[in-house]
Amino acid sequence: xxxxxxxxQPAAAAARKTQLNLVVGINGTGKTTFLREKIVQQRKALxxxxxxxxWRHLPExxxxxxxxxxxxxxxxxxxxxxxxxxxxGNFFGGVLVLDDAMAYLTEQTPATMQYLYIRRxxxxxxxxxxxxxxxxxxxxxxxxxxxxxxxATTENFSTRKKELxxxxxxxxxxxxxxxxxxxxxxxxxxxxVILLDPSIKAANARH
Numbered sequence: 001x002x003x004x005x006x007x008x009q010p011a012a013a014a015a016r017k018t019q020l021n022l023v024v025g026i027n028g029t030g031k032t033t034f035l036r037e038k039i040v041q042q043r044k045a046l047x048x049x050x051x052x053x054x055w056r057h058l059p060e061x062x063x064x065x066x067x068x069x070x071x072x073x074x075x076x077x078x079x080x081x082x083x084x085x086x087x088x089g090n091f092f093g094g095v096l097v098l099d100d101a102m103a104y105l106t107e108q109t110p111a112t113m114q115y116l117y118i119r120r121x122x123x124x125x126x127x128x129x130x131x132x133x134x135x136x137x138x139x140x141x142x143x144x145x146x147x148x149x150x151x152a153t154t155e156n157f158s159t160r161k162k163e164l165x166x167x168x169x170x171x172x173x174x175x176x177x178x179x180x181x182x183x184x185x186x187x188x189x190x191x192x193v194i195l196l197d198p199s200i201k202a203a204n205a206r207h
Contacts, residue, residue, distance in 0.1 A: 021149060029189060048084070058075040
């Protein structure tokens with residue numbers, strides 16, 4: 001029950017702290033369905049994808065003006081670093097989903113990465129970074145991250161142990177084991193939510 005409440009937090013009032021959330025899991029585990037039904041549906045949401053075959057039910061945006069004028073969900077196809085630069089200058093007050101992030105995040109300039117991790121607060125943007133495994137995410141994702149939505153994965157997380165606090169690392173490993181057990185019991189689309197930013201819990205307790 002507590003986890004279901006956490007999933008709904010990103011849809012709360014705009015006054016609350018913006019979030020940088022990580023969505024991790026192998027193909028076919030329900031990441032896209034989760035994003036479509038819980039995060040993107042009926043909201044101002046821009047999905048950046050490197051694959052033109054993904055999110056085809058959404059209108060495709062191509063220009064800065066189209067991004068500025070958008071109201072509901074839409075997608076934009078990654079064409080190079082300039083695509084994310086265009087989003088940075090024209091998208092605000094919504095949800096930005098970076099789907100299959102490994103395909104382009106490693107190519108970005110430090111200035112663009114600073115926008116992703118820090119300046120989201122100025123523009124009122126919640127960001128969801130989607131990947132197949134933790135190793136595909138830049139290390140700073142964990143420094144500035146809010147929540148980790150962990151779907152089924154067979155990844156060995158030990159390669160990230162040095163970049164995470166021991167308590168957080170142990171929570172992620174335990175969550176992975178619990179999710180995989182649920183999958184073995186016939187729940188292929190289950191996931192666990194891990195808090196990455198303790199200040200979020202403290203802020204919620206004050207309201």
